[in-house]
Amino acid sequence: MLFLLFLYCTILLTTRSHGAELFEFGVEQGDQVLSFSNDSYAVTLDVPIIYFEESQNELFISSKGIVTFGKAADVTEMTDLDQERINAIAIFFAQNSAGKIFYRATSSDTNLLNDLTDKIRKNFPNRELSDFTALHAVVITWSNIEGEDAEQGLNEFQMVLVTDGMSSYVFLIYDQITWTGKNGHYAQAGLYCSDGRRETMVNSGTPNIRELVNLSNNQKEGTYIFRISGATPEDPRGTLVEDDYNYNDYEQDYDSDNEHKRQHKLLSEHCPTDPYRDQCPVECHVLTDDRGCSLCVCAQPPDLNKIEKKDDEMGKVVVPSQREEINVGPGESTTREALQEQDIRDKEPKPDDEGEGESKLIIPTESKNSESIDDIEGTALSCAIASKKVQPCSLHAKCNDYNPGYCCECLPGYYGNGEECLKDGEPQRINGGFEGVINGKEMDRTELHTYVMVEEGRSYTALSQIPPEIGRSLLLLNAIGSAMGWLFAKVVSSTSYNGFMLTGGLFNRTVNVHIGDRYMVTIKQQFSGRDIYHYFKAHMFISGTLPILMEGAEVIYSDHDEEYRREGPGFLRSYSSQMVTIKENGVETQMKLSTDQQIHYKECPFREFTKDPVVVIHVSRIHVVYDVEEHIVRYASANMATKRDSNIMIAPSGTDHHQLLHTNQQSLQQQQQQQYRNQEYHLQKENVENQRPPCTNCLQNACESGRHLCKSPNMICAPVERSYRCECVKGYQAEYDNDTELGWKCIDMNECERGEHKCNRNAICINLEGTFECRCADGYEGDGYHCRKVRVDGELENKRPLTGSGCLDHRDCHQWGECIFGRNGELGYCKCRGWYTGDGVHHCGPPTETEVKQVVIEDSNREQAGQTCGEYMCDVNAYCDSSSGSEQCECQKGYHGNGISCVPHFSDQKKPNATGDSGDISVGIGKICRSHDECGKHGNCVYNNELAVYRCICVPPYFSDGVNCVESKGGNNSSNEFLEGVSCNVINNCNTNADCIFEKNDRDESVYRCRCRPGFSGDGHRCTMTSLDNLPAYAVLGCDQLGNCDLNAVCVLDAYTGRHYCRCLDGFDGDGYMCETVRQNTLLPSLLPEPADAKTCREASDCHQNAHCVVRENSLDYFCECLPGYRGDGVTRCTAADDCTPGDEHACHKNAVCVFGEVERTYTCKCAQGFVDDGRQCVARHLTECNEQPGICHKNAQCVYSRDEGRHKCICKDGTTGDGYENCREEVKMHRCGECSSHARCMHDEADDSWRCRCMQGYIGNGHLCTLYTNCLDDRSLCDEHAECVPNEYGHYICNCHYGYHGNGRTCTPDSESREEAIFICRGMTIIERSVNPDLPGKQLIVVPHQIAVGIDFDCQEERIVWSDIAGHSILSASINGTNEQKFMDTVLKSPEGIAIDWSSRNVYYADSVKDEIGVASLDGKYYKTLINEGLVNPRALAIDLTDRYLYYSDWHRENPVIGRVRLDGTENSAFISTEVNLPNGLTVLLERRELCWVDAGLQHLSCIGLNGQNRRVVYAPLQYPFGLTVHNEQRFYWTDWSDNKIHSVSVNGDGYISFPATTGGSGRLYGLVSVPLRCKGVATACAVNNGGCEHLCLPGKIDVTCACPDNIDRC
Structure with a gap:
């Protein structure tokens, strides 16, 4: 529900029986008393009420407290008005039983009208309504209204409707409310429109609606005033708030005439045409509305003869326009249908508003007939009447009467739009001017000449006096001449047409051309019809950037099609894309050209458009050349206007079957695209035939039965944008069939032949109709997707035990379990999450103690050692195991490895000692534990990565199962091995399969000790391989679950192994878990040799399919480079980078093995133990290593x-x-660590070779401040009520949110459906929520009186909206549904604008443009700190990169604009972009693409640059007045624009431009906006856990965190 009233007056604490004073009513005031019944009382209005932009002449009054327009409401039963589609005002819609209803309408009660006028002017002062005067008022009073229960008391309220003929208002006045409803049905109040727009009163439909008596929106309790004639009801507080944002600071950097252009545009777009111009009859009145627009309004139709006679004396004819509806008297008929149709056209979005930043051009009226036609076309005119004054049509056209006007049509043998008709086949000439600015160089006005051979469709265009450096670049703009080709294209189909048949040569054209990734040009053309010499006139202006071509360069265009689509009356649009070839010095390169054209022209409004809305211009024989001697650029082409489905599948002679098949596939794709256009036309035509407006929810109803053509078997209808397309259902594919309506049908797809199945390699794929089936081969059993070899006794290996019950949803399983879904709708089974064990249904918890046995290999397997196994050759100390359903090498007992290479467990030096001890001390794995206290005196509870559980491990020199630890009492060798009292960081005495780690010993001391690696068990000095046959199969946890990558690394998926691993970012080197900065090459650029075979490129299409186009370091050129995992020259060859294949025994040296290198990330040859070299050559290692000497x-x-x-x-x-x-x-070193906590140790960090304080186990913090770690196992109250306390992979007990909730466990928020495809926009007092779907209207989510919301961001962790308010000098936040509003920083800030949220550290960063500072505050508002207060002039927008820990900001420094960046802890502040920026505004970071993007209000560009400072690109231009910027799912940009207060959008590549309003109504500037992500993005910081150990503010830095002292804390 939208709350229209977020009331700023205080609710009275005392109970009142009476509220506002009603206007006088009763019989003595001339009121009529209406009968109390369920029937509505109809009233015909003398003066229409404008309601939601529509004129209403009739209203219906109901005793139920509701007034409807146009038709009576069915109020016999109470309904939810939000679900109804009616035009109504509900003042108190509820079931009642008795009362009185009074009604009167007056235009003569001057006291009442003057009182209403004063109130409206007072409450709407900023609407420039000084001339508003109430002409008519309707007063409706409901008095002494009883509810269903008479004992509840009486209600009394009043509605007053008032209008001046142009604007309308409503007063809702509540004197007394004692009852609100009964049995859960409460009164409703609000304003409702039949198209779904609505604004509801506060507490509508709740018991608290009684508070309307005590509240107000105009300083008078119980009284509410709304302007109801606009697109949405307007609250007077929207005009009372003074917007103190300094617009002048923003706009003074634009051209000085922009404001004039804007005002001219507003007047030309929004003011209706006065039907009488300046000649308003004396019996009529001139009214001025709230926009300053004047209109002559007559109570009775004027005497047209008098008007004409009067104007004849002045030398001109003035009559009402056909497009204006005037009042008619009784007995005179109005053509309501035609007027409704015209209203529909008028309400359609203006094509100009959809343009890509184009300025509106006024269509000239130089045509000899155009002025007369504009003046003469009127409601009462026909061809006969019009012909008396002027020739309405061309001499070669006929005039046809329509209802209510007329249109012109060319005679046979001629073509045109009727106002201009040309003889078939006659050549035509176009002359005009050409000027512009390219690459910053201004071109003086020169001449443009075009000659068209209409009979052949050939057009020739020449631009004279063009300098060579620009002339060669203009060869890429064939769009300059393409308009002439479209205008006079040869028509080869009876259903097609060229441009002249639509426009008559009178139109405006705007073209945006994107060349490659970096260049963009805007072309604006004005075609003004024919001059006195019968030549057509045109003027062209171009601006933008073009690549510089070498002398003698050639540009080659291929034949292509251009599609022109009529998107509305007088508006065409065309999109096309093609590859052009550029020849320079014998080298050919290709570049992509994308063209977006918009054409505006005058169209006769009275004739139904029956032509195909889409026409295809086939462009061929294109020739462009620059004449060096004459300095002329020439364009030539042949153009044919064809219908959309004119593709002909004819194989040329000599074409083989495969070529024909390829041609057929391409033609099928083209035909499917054209069929999509047919479908859209089908919808448009149906709308016209049914005389209804184009549907506003076509995305939902385009696929309703009977509205689409997707009727063939196995075919479905899929909504697309504002139309639909036909698709084959899954399992079927398209095939040509000329006998069908679409020209193709859906046939079964053979997934088995195409290889598009997921059957096991030991299964057979069987194709079925529309699907396929997998069946395990003989000797195997399973579901076909997983096949296991059958043992002799018939039992399956590793078969999952049944749980006794299946599942279809996660809720069917234990709260710590999940459902492994079955296939084809079959029941799945429950499985415990993570490393928890249990049946998944009744129990899931930490694993119980499980015996882990050593691998025991029977001697019978030795006969298979050294044999080929599957695709590999096993080691001589391995055997081939096929029991799991696939063959794989396994090392023999006493050896370990991957089966291809096996080494002994212990080195040869570890011989049995003299006493007979074998030295193979049995070391147990230990019992599962939760704390050190559960282990023995000399044991520790240690996490086992392989088993994913914590187990007891003895501390050296003790060994055993971790509970009963005994001291090693071996001989000298044993004592030498363990070196009691010496830790492994001093002497590296760990086993080769162990690591030296740092942890607590049995005396609560932190020491270094040896710990076996995953897959091995023991005390760290001796490690034996373990088997997991009797344990549940646990997947090795990757960095996607552990989150253990270095701060300068990212977690990526290895497609070969299917596991996630850490990879260092560009500029860093390491294994991903520890990354160091790569030292930059100090050689000068000239000393860095480029590869001899390197080829320059412009885009990726110039390179091999496994390569990309990148810029080299210390170079400004782009070169082709193979992708990671490939090697080659990047152009002709990019092959897999593997040095060897594991199954090829000859791939490596005989003393080497082929293994997957973790560093190389490829298969490479490495020498076996005892040998050294590069793997291709391996020689025996000399006995010179220190372990031997x-x-x-x-x-x-x-x-x-x-x-x-x-x-x-x-x-x-x-x-x-x-x-x-x-x-x-x-070495002399400074003190390693300073002031470590008593619960911390000073440790070396190998990442940057530094020393840092680290908190000891059981404590958490930054090392300087360590606090005792408390977990939910000890205090369950730490968890949210929707969370459980579970152990994580590190052994800590944490709070984990339930399914359906998200958060950190201590705070859990329900998953919201609003997060899908939602954006939030700031507009004045309101926060607007809307979908990224342009067809779905937005809504006011939050209204805060007197605020001006500017910056906005989203807290993804707690699902809260956070925004800045420059009027209230504060930062506010609210839940995603608009509730639970909070404010903070209101006593500190002056003008907060841009904000950015660090969801992980729970901080919000802000930019204050008055204090010229950037600061940070905790999201709860408790602490704040200034980070930058020097060097800033006018900081604007902010954006965060949580991967590299940077904050980016834009600064409107007038003399030195800059985009800067600073670490999140306030360090390393520097200028990031300081060139080619003017007024940088909104910022956004694309984390996955590693780009920063911004809109520049001065350069009018949307640009991006890599976060490494390279690969800068212009995404889209020109923009107009961009303000805020956001990106949705890293797929589309969205920005707000002050020129039209709309939202504009393009893809991240700059194509697919669209624009749409924020809401269906409302006005005001749009500021910041933010897209709501489906999940939190970025890498969590160390501040996420226990605030990083900080008491106040925790600020993440490059590597560590900083505990910052807030400005509002005296001492920290």
Whole structure:
């Protein structure tokens, strides 16, 4: 429900029986007393009431407290008015039983009319209504109204309708409300329109509607005034608020005549045509409306003869226009149908408003007949009457009478629009001027000449005196001459037509041409008809940017089709796209040209448009050339106007079957596209035939039965934009069939042959009608998608145990479980989420203790060792296992690896000692635990990545199952291995399958210790491989679940392994979990050699399909470069980058293996253990490593195994530096860490080779401030009522929201349907919510009196809207449904404009344009801090990059405009863009594309640039007055524009331009807007957990967080 009244007066705390004072009523005042009944009383109005922009002559008064227009309402039963489609005003619509209704209409009660006039002028002062005078009023009073229960009391209220003939208002006055309804049905109040627009009163339909007596919207309790003649009801408070935004600061940078143009546009667009011009008869009155528009209004039809006689004396004829409806007296008929049809046209969106930033051109009237026709066409005129004054049509045309006017039609042998007719086949000439600005260079006005051979459709256009540097570039603008080709195209079909047949040579044309990704030109042409020499006149102005072509360059166009679509009366639009070839110095390149044309012309309004709304111009034999000697650019082409379905499938002689098939497929695609146009025409024609306006919800009803052509079997109708298209259902594909209405039909698709199935490789695909079936092959069983080999005893391997009940929804399972859905509607089964175990239905929880056994391989498998297994060759110490349904290599007992390469568990040096001990101490995996207290005295509770559970592990030198730990008492070798008292960070004594980690020991001390890697178990000094056969299969958790990537890395999916891994960002190097800055090459650009085979490019289409077009570092040129995972020259070759294939035994050296390199991300050859080299050559390693000769290390070094190099090496100990062999010098370092918390340790961070304070286990914070970590296991009240306490993958117990809710667990919000395709827009006092679908109207979601909302953003975590208010000097927020409004910072800010939310850190950043500062505040408003207060002049918009932790801002520095960026903690403030910016306005960050985009109100561009500062591009131009900018799903941009107060949109690539209003009504400037994401985007910061350990503000930085001291806290 839209709340029209967000009332600013205080609700009285005391109960009142009476509210406002009613206007006088009763019989003594001349009122009629209406009978109290269920029937409505009809009243005919002497002066029409304008209601929702429509004139209403009749109203119906109901005793139920409602007044309807046009027809009576059925009020026998109470209905929900929000669902009704009626024109009505409900003052108190409710069931009642008795009372009196008084009514009077007056135009003579001067006291009443003067009182109403004063009230309206007082409450609507900014509407410039100083001339408003009430002419007519209707007073309706409901007195002593009893409810269904007479004991409830009496209600009394009054409605007053008032009008001056142009504007209408309503007064709703409540004197007394004692009852509101009964049995849950409460009174309703509001203003309702039949098309669904509505504004409801506050508390309508609730018991609190009684508060209307105490509230108001005009400072008088119980009284409400609304202007009801506009597109939406207007609250007087919308005019009382003074907008103190400094518009002059914004607009002074535009051209000085823009305001004049805007006012001219407003007047020309919105003021109706006065039917009498300046000659208003004496018996009529001139009225001026609230827009300043004047209109002559007559009570009776004037004497036309007197008017004509009077004007004859003045030398001109003036009569009412056909397009204006005048009042007629009794007995005179009006052509209501025709007028309604004209009203429909008038209400259609103006084509100019849909233009791509074009300025409205006034169509000239140089035609000899145009002025006379404009003056003479009138309501009462016919061809005969018009002919008495002037020749209405061409000499070669006939005049046809229509109702109510006339139109002209050319005679046979001639063509045109009737006002201008040309003889068939005669050549035509067009002369005119040409000027413009290209690439910043102004072109002086020169001449344009066109000669057209109409009989052949050939047109020749020449531009003279064009300088060479521009002339060569103009070869890319064939659109200059294409208008002439369209105008006089040869008509080859009886249903087609050319441009002259529509326009008569009198039209305006605007063209936007996009060339590649970087260039764009706007062409504006004005065709003004024929001059006295019978030549057509045209003027052209172009502006924009074009690529510079070399001398002698050629531009080659291929034949193509241009489609012109009539989108409304007098408005055409054409979209086309093609590739052109550019030859420069013998090298050919291709460039994409996209053209968007808009053509406005005059069309006779009285004749139904019966032609096909779409015509196709086939353009061929295109020739463009620049004459260097004469400095002339020439364009030539042949043009044919054809119908849409004229594609002919004829194979040329010599065409083989495959070529014909390819041609057929292309033609089928073209025909399907044209069939889509047919369908749209089908809808438009049906609308015309039924005399109804074009549907406003075609997207929903275009596919209703009988409205579409998709009637063939296996075909469906799919709504598309404002029409529909036919599609085959899934499992079917399109095939030609000329016998069908569409020319094609849907046949079965053989998924098996096409390979479009998902059958298991051990299954057979069987094609069925419309689908397919997978059946496991002999020897295998399963559902065809998963096939497992059958054992001899008939049992299946790894078969999932049944849970006893199936599921069809997640709610059928345990709250910590999920439903694994079945196929084809079959029941699925419940499975516990994550690493929880249980049946999924009755129980899901942490795993119980499970025995983990070592892999035991029977000797019988040894005979398969070394054999080929599937696609691979197994290691000699491996066997081939096919029990799982697929063959794979498995290492033998005592070995570990991937089966292709197997190595022993222990090195050869670990021999049994002299006492007979084997050295293979049995190390248990340990029991599952939740805390260290559950383990033994010498055990720790440690997370096992492979098992995804926490288990007890003994602390060295103890070993066992983690509960009963015994001290190792081995011989010398054992004691040397464990080195009791020496941690692994000093001596690297860990097993090769273990890592040295830092954690707490049994004495609560933090120490380094060895821990086995996933897949191995033990004490870290000895690690044995484990088997998971008796455990549930747990997927290895990737970074998409762990979120453990470095701050300078992203989590990506490896398509080969199906797992997510971390990858460092550009400019950083590492394994993704630790990334370091790449040192920049210090060579000069001239010293950096470019590859010899590198080829320059303009766009990706110039390169290989597995390559892209990128700019090289230290170079301004673009080159083709193979995509990651491919190698080649980027142009002719980009092949897979794998060095080897694992199944090819000859791919690598005999002493090497083919493995997948984690660093290379490809399969590469690596030498086996004991060998070294590049993998192609492997030689035995010499015994020179330190593990074999420890003496080669320096005394201050230790021998450490390097996994990157695959060998042992000498590394200097901490505190020393050197090569580890010859020297290890002591290094002098500053104090590593400063002021660490007592619960923290100083640790080294290898990412940037620095030392930082880190909180110890059990504590959380930034290392300087560590607080005891409290979890929900100890305090369940920490979780939201819609959340549960569950352990996460790190062993911490966290709050997890239930299904259907989202949040951090401590706060859970219901998933909202409003998040899908929604945008929020700031407009004055209101926040508007609307869909990105242009056909769905927006609505007022939030109204705050006196505010001016400017900046807006969305808190995706708590689903709240946050916006800035420059009038209230504050920041506000509300729930996504508009409730729970909150305000903060109102005592600190001056003029907050742009805002940006860090949803993870729970902060909001703001820009204050008066204080010239950028700051940050917590989203709860408790703390705030200024980040930048120097160097800013007029900060505007903000945008956040949560991946790199940057805040971007725009600054309207008049002399030095800039887009800057700063870290989220306020550091590293710098200018990001300082060139080619003028007035940078709205900003937005595309996180996935890694781009920053902005609108520039000075340059009138929408531009983007990579976040690395490269690949800058202009997305769309020209814009007009852009303000806010947002992006939806990184697919489409949306921006607000002050020139028309509409929303404009293009795709991220700059095509598909559309525009639409924010709401169906309302006015005022549009400011910021934001698109609502379906989910939170960006990388969570360290502040997300326990506020980063900060007491006040937690600000994320480049690597760590900063606990900032707020400005409103004295000491921190």
